[in-house]
Amino acid sequence: MKKITIIMLLLMSTNVMAAWTKLESEHTPAVTVYVDIGKIRHVGVNNVRMQHLMNFKNEVKNSSGPAYLSSKELVEYNCNEEHYRVIASSLYVRRMGQGKVVSFSSDVKQWQPVEFNTLEESLWKVACGKPSISQHD
Numbered sequence: 207m208k209k210i211t212i213i214m215l216l217l218m219s220t221n222v223m224a225a226w227t228k229l230e231s232e233h234t235p236a237v238t239v240y241v242d243i244g245k246i247r248h249v250g251v252n253n254v255r256m257q258h259l260m261n262f263k264n265e266v267k268n269s270s271g272p273a274y275l276s277s278k279e280l281v282e283y284n285c286n287e288e289h290y291r292v293i294a295s296s297l298y299v300r301r302m303g304q305g306k307v308v309s310f311s312s313d314v315k316q317w318q319p320v321e322f323n324t325l326e327e328s329l330w331k332v333a334c335g336k337p338s339i340s341q342h343d
Contacts, residue, residue, distance in 0.1 A: 226259060226302070229332065233325040236263045241332050252286040255293065256333040261301045268297065274308045275301045285334035289317040290326060 226240035240259045247255045257280050265273040274297040283290045292315040299305040320330045331337065 224257070224259075229258070229328060231325055231328045233323075233328065234260075237261065238263075239325065239329075241329065243332065246333055249282065253282055253284050254333050255280060255282045256329070257281070258329055259303055266297075268308055271308050272299060272306070274299055276303050278303050281329065281333070283320075283330050283333045284317070285330075285336065288320045288330065290320055290330060291315045291317045 224242045225244050227243050229239040229241050231239055238261045240261070242257045242259075245257060249255055257278060259276060259278045261276050262274070265275055267273050276298045277295060278298070279295045280293040281290055282293055294310075294312045296303070296310045297308040299308055318326075320326050
């Protein structure tokens with residue numbers, strides 16, 4: 207429970223402290239993506255964690271609650287094996303992670319391969335400081 211509380215506080219309080227940097231990506235025309243480069247953290251030898259924020263150009267309808275305009279995710283990246291997993295995520299009624307929290311999840315997701323030429327690859331490159339991934343089979 208203590209770990210969930212810490213993750214939730216991290217996601218909810220970072221707008222005040224975050225220095226969001228816009229990520230230039232052609233993969234998300236309906237979304238503007240920002241990363242918090244100053245808070246990339248190493249967790250183990252090959253893994254880093256980075257938070258990103260997405261502002262949606264139009265309201266996204268949520269089947270289980272109010273519509274939202276932004277989301278934040280805390281993601282862990284394995285830089286050597288080119289994988290990622292979402293640690294926590296939250297949805298907000300206003301842009302830039304402002305306003306009421308519509309949804310929050312701290313269910314750690316399964317590791318996924320970083321696919322070539324995707325938003326996840328762009329985020330992985332920033333988090334890991336890599337020029338590109340090798341294309342997975």
